[in-house]
Amino acid sequence: MDRRFHIGIDVGGTNTDAAVLRRDREASSYPDKGLVASFKTQTTANVTDGIALAVQQVLQTGNIAATEIAAVSVGTTHFVNAVIECDARRLAKVAVLRLAYPYTQQCPPFIDFPPRLRKLMEGHVAILHGGLQVDGSEINAIRRDEIVRECAIIKSKGIKNVVVVGVFSQVAQESSQEHAAKSIILEALGEGNVNVVCSSDVGTIGLLERENAAILNASMLTFAQRTIASYRAVMTRLGIRCPLLLTQFDGTMLAASKAAQIPVRTFSNGPTNSMRGAAYLSGTASKSLIVVDVGGTTSDAGALLPSGFPRQAAAFTEIGGIRTNFSMPDIQSIGLGGGSRVRFHDDGRVTVGPDSVGSALLSAAITFGGSDLTTTDIAFASGLCEPFANADVSLVTSRLSKVQIDAAVHEIRRKFAALVDKVKTSAGDAEALLVGGGSVIVPPNIPGVARLVKPTHHDVANAVGAAVARVAGEVSCVEILENRSLSSVLEPIKERAIKAAEDLGARKGEVQVAEVTCIQLPYVSNRATRIVVRAVGDLDPEGTFAVEDLSSPELAPEETASTRADGDKDSSPDEKAKVDVATYRPTITPAGEWLVSETDLEFFADGCAILGCGGGGTPYPAFLQARELLRNGGRIRIVDDSYFGNQEDVRILPCGFMGSPSVSSERLPSGTEITSAAKKLLEFMGLSSVDAVVSDEIGGGNGIETMIVASSKNLDIPLVDGDLMGRAFPHMHQVLPCVYLDGILCPCAIADGVGNATIVPSTTHNANVEHILRAVCTALGSKAGSCMRPLLLDQFRKYGITRSTSQAWRIGRAVAICREDxxxxxxxxxxxxxxxxxxxxxxxxxxxxxxxxxxxxxxxxxxxxxxxxxxxxxxxxxxxxxxxxxxxxxxxxxxxxxxxxxxxxxxxxxxxxxxxxxxxxxxxxxxxxxxxxxxxxxxxxxxxxxxxxxxxxxxxxxxxxxxxxxxxxxxxxxxxxxxxxxxxxxx
Structure with missing residues (x-):
């Protein structure tokens, strides 16, 4: 029988939606947009029942046989909801074994997690021997005894999910130390007793971001596997034999078996589906719009471009406040939906969410005879929408005054305005498409929104978006480009990606290459390059598909209410007080010392990155280290050169890291590199100390790394407001003192984090310092701490750049003010x-x-x-x-x-x-x-x-x-x- 229909399903925290669409080329031009039938029902404790009911209803309403279904694609907010709500029922403790010792110790796993999620997910952490250099050689070999010892601890803690992350594991993904360590872990703990996630299977280059994504993935692995198995069980029960697909955050589909291994790729697929569905249903094609998808637990917003696709997020994306390096649509989420709990406090405050009654709305909400006051109750009582047939509004109005109801509506309006504001990139009013079953709670006249539009079938936009998602084929490989052109290598890989998409069901002859990523491995003489090519196309309803036979383990019934990590609190006590960046004043002591704060560090991170001109390495790891230093009671002092008056014997030590930016995002410092080089250099010169530190370059990570060197944790001396470049440059001798003075760099020293150090007493020319130290740096893994001969104060004033640290701060502050406004x-x-x-x-x-x-x-x-x-x-x-x-x-x-x-x-x-x-x-x-x-x-x-x-x-x-x-x-x-x-x- 002709398979000419596609079922899209959205499983939300409150409702489960299903939509059946015709899959022919003209469907979008029909008045009904090819939508044959749709149905919305309450998400059940066991998701199987809700999905089964929704699918049965759309098949019956559309008079469609199970054999006519070409594919079933599912989108869900379950996974991202678990992170946003800090849901202890769905997020498990994770053990992280990082193969990196002695590197990365200053940036341990979970360092940049929001405190509540860190408390919930962090089960065990160990930094072990292992890791790779940028050229694929080993920093250290992994040690079986170390891994087995950690496995015993993991077992004693009852942890079932383990992440293995190795420095530069992406360089040798197919034969990485991560997978070798995984084999040892499975052998030690038993293959059926533990889930092991290798970071190289989840993310790309960027240690912290890849590790964070792997932790999120591991934390919800058991829950995801159970959920996906339940989806397949529904299809089997209904006699539907076709591919089961899950939509990804980029609007494409992923085979269910793959999604069960990497559920993090389905994060934010609900909002993405709603945006694609909104574009499809509205036919919008003239201007930018904001799409707000309101579910039962969360509301998600993103910018929909006139092309019909979501605006892509920044280079790095935060999920629940956790930084990852996925390229996904720019979606902002808050814990506010139709089932969000509303509370009135003794001090007059009213709070809404972020916790929700979720799928229990029809029994838990007050208007339905329950005991929880929800946003839906407020919407009924305030007249924002017509009450449902079985709702008794008097149960709310008899308990709350009009003042209280108005206050709750005001808070809901404020939260929606703030959500839309997060998505906008200009201060003017925006138009917004409103979709989702929870959209009944949205008040009219949202500040910052010129007009709210609800397209036809807006309540099932997520399911429609899932049905119109595209098919993607991806090829990832390492190619040797020596004596070969990149274009000649890319063409066959593109063809393989196109064929992969076609094999997965995309229309033959219409697949297009959507993304090409080439990660060339620096300091590798054969030009080894990691290439990822992604091709996408529309699903071919007449295509042939491989039907996956997923195992269906016995499913534990899901609880009907989420369990939050911090009990039933309505706010986030561990979030620091918001700083008004426009009025913020840094702390300057009477002696003229600038005591650096966390806010200052945030400004420095942005400002130094901009002054890096694309180089200098990312300041983010150094920012995290410096922030942790301050939180642990340390201090960083910055002084102007005038602080020293006219003292002639003041010595200022120029220092920083040298090496590849690619290494900076992977092989994070051990914390001893620059200080080791400094001690060796001073010992060689017969000096017991110096008076201050200055960065050799303000641009990139070195602008903050030198703050750590100068801090109370290390040398405990001031950092001078200035540097020797005013930016970042690639060569050691490209500092201003070398422009006007020869021999100014030597003696100099370089050191890595494992005890290797080299002194260069003298050279015939400044440029030779670069050649010598670069060779040593390459041998040390393409990143090492360096110090050059201390400058006298007068030399710094004459040949350095004064107050460039202030300039970095001001640039970062300017960016922060724009974000805030x-x-x-x-x-x-x-x-x-x-x-x-x-x-x-x-x-x-x-x-x-x-x-x-x-x-x-x-x-x-x-x-x-x-x-x-x-x-x-x-x-x-x-x-x-x-x-x-x-x-x-x-x-x-x-x-x-x-x-x-x-x-x-x-x-x-x-x-x-x-x-x-x-x-x-x-x-x-x-x-x-x-x-x-x-x-x-x-x-x-x-x-x-x-x-x-x-x-x-x-x-x-x-x-x-x-x-x-x-x-x-x-x-x-x-x-x-x-x-x-x-x-x-x-x-």
Missing amino acids: KRISQVADAILSVQNGKLLFVGKIMEVTREVRGGFTYGEVQIASLRPDEVESATNNDVLVDGTTLVIPFQNENLAAIRRSASGKSDILCTVPDLIAVLDSQSGASIGTQDYRYGLRVTVVAMAGHPSWTTPEGLLIGGPDAFRIEATYKAIGAYKEPQSVIKEYSG
Whole structure:
């Protein structure tokens, strides 16, 4: 029989929806959008019953036989709800075995988890021998006895889910230490007694983000397997024999057997489905809209582009406050839905959510005879919607006054306004599509929303979105590019990805390559490159499918109410008080010492990343380490050079990390690298101490790493407000003292985290220091701590860059204010109010090429102008010319910005030593060259370089010729001397 229908199912915390759609090419043009039947029912304690009822009803209503179903695709908010609600029933304790010792100790697992989720999920942590260098060689071999010892502890704690994460496990994924460790764990604990998740099977390069995703995945593994098995049980019971698919967060479908292993990939698939469903049902194709999906437990919002697809999130995505590096739609979620509990407090406050009665709404809510006051009760009592037939509104109005009901409506309105505000990137009013069964609780006249629109069948938009999801095929492999061109290697891989999508049921001949990711492994002479190609297409209703025979283990009945990690509290006591960034004042002591706070660190992290010009490594790990240091009672002091007066014997130690940005996101420091180098250097020079520390480069991670070195935990001396570059540069000798003084770097020292250290007493030329130390650094795994000869105070004042730390702080503060005020589109203007420059381009990354030469990553990123249907707001039409492309060559850092017109004409907009920063258009955060990838929407700004770089001597070392850029340097603007934060906020 002709299989011409597709069933889409959405299993929410409160309701289960089903929709049957015709799967033919003209379906979307029909008045009913090809929707044959739909049904909404209460989500049952055992999800099987609710799904069975919904599917039975749509088959009966549509007069459809089970044999006519081509596929069943399911979307669910179950998994992400568990994280948002801190649901102890669904989230299990996780043991994390990190293969990295002695590295990464300053950034242990769970370090950046919200406290409640950390308390709930953290079961056991151990940092063991193991891990790989960037070239695939071992940092240490794994030790079986260590792993077996940890297994005994894990068993004694009753933990059933284990994550294994190894440094650079993605480099050798197929034969990684992670999988070897997994085999040992399964042998020690018994294959049926434990779930083991290898991080390389879940995420990509970026240790903390990959580890976080793996922890989330492991925590809900048992629950996910039980849930997916129940879906298959429904189909078997109803005689439906066709593929079972789960929708992913990107709007494509994933085979159920794969989803049972990696449930984290289905996170936020409910909101994504609702957005795709809203686009399909509304036929919107003219402008940007906000889509708000209101369920029974959560409300989710995202921006729907006129193209009908969700706006992509920032380079890094937070799930329940946990940072991951998945590329998923920009979805914001809050614990507010039709079943959210409403509480009135003695102090007059009213709180709504985040906990919910969920699927028990029709029995637990007061209007239905229960004892829980919910948002649905408030909606009925306030007249926001007509009460259901079996609801008794008097049960609410007899208990609550009109003032209380109005107060609850006001709080609901406030929460929705805040949710929409999170999604907007401009301060103006937005139009919003409202979907989901819980949308009855949304008050009219939401602040910041010009108009609310409910499309036809809005209540089952999630199920419709699941039915119209696309099929994806993915090929992931490592290829050796030595003596081969990337294009010749890519073509057959693209063909394999297209065939994979077709084999999974996509229409043959219509599949398109959606994403190509090339991760070239630096410092590998054979140009080994990890390539991921993803192709997508529409489901072919006449295609042939492999029906997975999933096992259906005995299902434990699910509880009807979630169990929160912190009991029944209505707020988050562990969330720090919100700081008003616009009025925040840093702490300056009477002695002129700036005592760094967590807020300061947040500003520094953004500011240093932007000044890194795409290089210098991500500041995020250093930020976490410094924050942990402060939380443990440590202190960091920053001083202006005037702090020392005119003392002639003041010695300032320049230091930082050298190496590859790719290594910075994986092989996190042990915490001893720079201090070890400093001690060796001072010992060699016969010095007992120095008076202060200064960063060799303010850009990237080194802007914060040196704060840790100077902190009370290490050298306990001040950090000088300034650096030796004013940015980040790839070479050791590209510091300003080397422009004007030869031999200024030596003696110098370099050290790794396992006890290796090297002293360079002298060289014949500054550039030779780079060659020698780079060779040593490569041998030490392409990242090591370094210190150069201490500068005298007068030398720093003459040849350094003063107050660049203040400039980083001010840039970070400017970005933070834009975020707080929802003015992300104005981030470029805010940055340029701190330092002169120009907004160069707004667009989307279309292609990235990388290669390694002489120990450095060279590459080029091409940024295309946005199509008219992708532009949400235009603050500068000069940078939004359709058909133009911006090309940025980079050598670790961005070197130039070259604009190419549609006719092929090129003009150079900016070159080094001016600063070129590529920002994520959705967050305002800087994107490092190692994180450039297809599809990211970006804003490119240029800032003026320090005048010492623009002299003939400075250009010789830091100008276009130094990087073989064929261009004549032309300043992007006049350099603005940074204002001292210490002087402004003293007294």
